[in-house]
Amino acid sequence: xxxxxxxxxxxxxxxxxxxxxxxxxxxxxxxxxxxxxxxxxxxxxxxxxxxxxxxxxxxxxxxxxxxxxxxxxxxxxxxxxxxxxxxxxxxxxxxxxxxxxxxxxxxxxxxxxxxxxxxxxxxxxxxxxxxxxxxxxxxxxxxxxxxxxxxxxxxxxxxxxxxxxxxxxxxxxxxxxxxxxxxxxxxxxxxxxxxxxxxxxxxxxxxxxxxxxxxxxxxxxxxxxxxxxxxxxxxxxxxxxxxxxxxxxxxxxxxxxxxxxxxxxxxxxxxxxxxxxxxxxxxxxxxxxxxxxxxxxxxxxxxxxx
Amino acid sequence: xxxxxxxxxxxxxxxxxxxxxxxxxxxxxxxxxxxxxxxxxxxxxxxxxxxxxxxxxxxxxxxxxxxxxxxxxxxxxxxxxxxxxxxxxxxxxxxxxxxxxxxxxxxxxxxxxxxxxxxxxxxxxxxxxxxxxxxxxxxxxxxxxxxxxxxxxxxxxxxxxxxxxxxxxxxxxxxxxxxxxxxxxxxxxxxxxxxxxxxxxxxxxxxxxxxxxxxxxxxxxxxxxxxxxxxxxxxxxxxxxxxxxxxxxxxxxxxxxxxxxxxxxxxxxxxxxxxxxxxxxxxxxxxxxxxxxxxxxxxxxxxxxx
Numbered sequence: 001x002x003x004x005x006x007x008x009x010x011x012x013x014x015x016x017x018x019x020x021x022x023x024x025x026x027x028x029x030x031x032x033x034x035x036x037x038x039x040x041x042x043x044x045x046x047x048x049x050x051x052x053x054x055x056x057x058x059x060x061x062x063x064x065x066x067x068x069x070x071x072x073x074x075x076x077x078x079x080x081x082x083x084x085x086x087x088x089x090x091x092x093x094x095x096x097x098x099x100x101x102x103x104x105x106x107x108x109x110x111x112x113x114x115x116x117x118x119x120x121x122x123x124x125x126x127x128x129x130x131x132x133x134x135x136x137x138x139x140x141x142x143x144x145x146x147x148x149x150x151x152x153x154x155x156x157x158x159x160x161x162x163x164x165x166x167x168x169x170x171x172x173x174x175x176x177x178x179x180x181x182x183x184x185x186x187x188x189x190x191x192x193x194x195x196x197x198x199x200x201x202x203x204x205x206x207x208x209x210x211x212x213x214x215x216x217x218x219x220x221x222x223x224x225x226x227x228x229x230x231x232x233x234x235x236x237x238x239x240x241x242x243x244x245x246x247x248x249x250x251x252x253x254x255x256x257x258x259x260x261x262x263x264x265x266x267x268x269x270x271x272x273x274x275x276x277x278x279x280x281x282x283x284x285x286x287x288x289x290x291x292x293x294x295x296x297x298x299x300x301x302x303x304x305x306x
Numbered sequence: 307x308x309x310x311x312x313x314x315x316x317x318x319x320x321x322x323x324x325x326x327x328x329x330x331x332x333x334x335x336x337x338x339x340x341x342x343x344x345x346x347x348x349x350x351x352x353x354x355x356x357x358x359x360x361x362x363x364x365x366x367x368x369x370x371x372x373x374x375x376x377x378x379x380x381x382x383x384x385x386x387x388x389x390x391x392x393x394x395x396x397x398x399x400x401x402x403x404x405x406x407x408x409x410x411x412x413x414x415x416x417x418x419x420x421x422x423x424x425x426x427x428x429x430x431x432x433x434x435x436x437x438x439x440x441x442x443x444x445x446x447x448x449x450x451x452x453x454x455x456x457x458x459x460x461x462x463x464x465x466x467x468x469x470x471x472x473x474x475x476x477x478x479x480x481x482x483x484x485x486x487x488x489x490x491x492x493x494x495x496x497x498x499x500x501x502x503x504x505x506x507x508x509x510x511x512x513x514x515x516x517x518x519x520x521x522x523x524x525x526x527x528x529x530x531x532x533x534x535x536x537x538x539x540x541x542x543x544x545x546x547x548x549x550x551x552x553x554x555x556x557x558x559x560x561x562x563x564x565x566x567x568x569x570x571x572x573x574x575x576x577x578x579x580x581x582x583x584x585x586x587x588x589x590x591x592x593x594x595x596x597x598x599x600x601x602x603x604x605x606x607x608x609x610x611x612x
Contacts, residue, residue, distance in 0.1 A: 151511040172481065175478065204457050215525040
């Protein structure tokens with residue numbers, strides 16, 4: 001049984017104590033720092049407070065369609081000061097996993113990508129060769145000829161050097177790409193996903209998320225991908241590998257109990273902090289199965305320690 | 307515990323007895339009558355034998371991309387005599403379910419289709435209004451404007467009269483169609499699938515099946531569709547509704563224990579007959595959890611009663 005989380009809003013001493021416990025704060029973004037394209041009041045002041053006390057800030061995002069550089073521009077556009085180095089995305093996490101953790105045979109190093117430019121940029125930054133992705137050659141209907149060529153294993157269509165299929169959110173998903181990804185995995189390629197979020201919040205409603213691009217393959221293959229995004233611990237390992245912190249002195253901040261808070265708890269971080277400006281409710285945090293160490297009405301309540 | 311099935315190959319008396327028990331034979335097609343584009347030797351003679359003894363033949367297919375008329379042409383092309391009236395497809399089953407079973411409110415009668423022309427033709431045959439499907443207007447990329455229009459419920463993009471989303475195999479699946487289907491169901495539309503087969507056999511290998519087109523929606527919605535194909539009993543009810551037979555005098559013939567044989571058993575048909583020319587093995591039929599009443603090496607072994 002998990003203990004009840006401490007409610008810190010308005011508790012100046014509690015907040016000071018809490019902040020002092022950690023050197024690193026990992027932030028989920030949408031629902032914590034902003035919602036849609038609206039930055040919550042006090043976001044910047046709160047980040048400034050933490051930075052002024054020497055805390056390392058890491059922005060952790062499952063958004064695979066943007067590279068870290070793109071995402072930094074997004075933060076800029078929202079008026080939130082950041083550096084590319086502070087950003088950790090699921091496409092970067094997946095690229096690191098492929099380049100540094102997977103031991104691919106010499107002749108199986110190519111990645112077939114279902115996804116957008118963010119994945120491509122991060123694979124390039126890790127010097128991982130890839131095909132698919134935004135290549136217009138794959139943005140077409142399947143033809144009767146394709147079925148035969150795929151069945152015959154035509155190397156012009158099924159590159160024999162592909163050893164990994166990496167699936168993120170692909171706004172240009174089509175049956176040809178799904179058929180190729182399916183065949184690659186059937187023929188032995190490793191099945192990875194940047195993340196498996198079921199939905200994508202946009203314009204105040206929801207759209208199918210990255211998980212819905214993996215879903216056809218999961219159904220057809222009867223096999224789950226290794227997901228490199230939250231709450232998968234491969235992402236935490238990659239973050240730790242890069243920032244070299246003491247997990248007991250790190251805190252995950254998020255609005256979703258079953259992803260953000262779970263990510264911090266399973267990563268055995270020293271702390272987890274829930275905020276009520278996103279998906280999870282007070283009830284989720286206080287009586288749900290996945291409870292943070294502490295929670296706040298909103299992130300900027302951390303300013304109440306002054 | 308199910309009894310062991312009777313092995314009929316070479317058992318002339320057993321075959322005669324078996325055939326005499328039934329007035330109606332429901333046939334799964336691929337793996338029973340043919341494989342790929344190769345008709346098994348003796349298929350026509352076996353069908354002829356059954357017809358000559360006054361048996362009703364029904365070809366039952368989960369293939370939703372073809373209408374019954376298209377499918378009849380396919381049988382023609384394979385050299386198998388049939389009539390359109392003998393064919394029962396999942397798209398026809400779905401159309402009957404929508405037109406005759408669902409009681410849709412007056413202003414919610416339109417169907418948003420993810421699928422090909424087979425579904426459209428069968429919906430037309432039942433006078434069910436629909437949008438989507440093969441309409442080229444939906445075969446395009448999603449735009450930034452679309453997100454806003456979908457979020458705002460723009461009636462030009464989200465038809466307020468849509469009360470059903472029907473998903474079959476769609477070789478032209480894209481993110482726009484998935485987003486619209488997702489929104490329709492979120493807004494209350496009934497979620498139906500012609501069938502949820504995970505894979506599609508073609509050219510001697512497999513491709514993603516109709517179930518892989520439902521899968522993104524199942525993941526994004528956290529909700530399963532009602533499937534109108536085998537082994538769902540809505541299809542059996544529709545077949546019985548059309549052919550008006552006594553279930554105790556009907557036999558389902560198929561090569562897959564977990565779909566065809568299950569379909570017959572759950573439909574409480576008098577008999578189920580497995581054949582070893584497709585997916586399931588002798589072991590599946592004899593010791594598996596879903597066992598037919600009898601099985602044969604191949605369908606044409608029924609000729610051995612002469």
